[in-house]
Amino acid sequence: MDDGKKGPAAGGTAAGVGQTTGPANHSATPRKWQRVLRWFFDGGTLNRFDAYRELRDSCLNTTVSQIELRGVKILRKDETVPGAFGPVHCCRYWISPESLQRARDLLGHPRLTGLAAASENALTQAVAVV
16 A cells, blocks of 8 residues: 555665764764865875875875865975886975964864964874874
8 A cells, every 4th residue: 555655765764763864064084185184284294195105195286275275375395206116206285384273273173372372283293192
């Protein structure tokens, strides 16, 4: 008998009961641009090979562009690194000091000003080691 109502698939639940639809607002796993931004925020620098090895980012230039579109200035310098078949030319990226507060905002850290903001970056690195 068909009453026009669709029930849940076998083993499922009815819509709206114990489930959510659409993307989650706060994922437990940071997005790629957030992982790269956190690396920069913690004082790190990356080239494309470092990014793949450390963060599994195979297109760092695109990720940097996404971060810049969010209002963070990323500095860059051309460099040559050894490769399997000779030297490889690539770009090293790092965050501009004046963009640390914007990065903090994007990463969801509370605002700090003055000397506290400067010492916070060093403190974050020291705590991560412990």
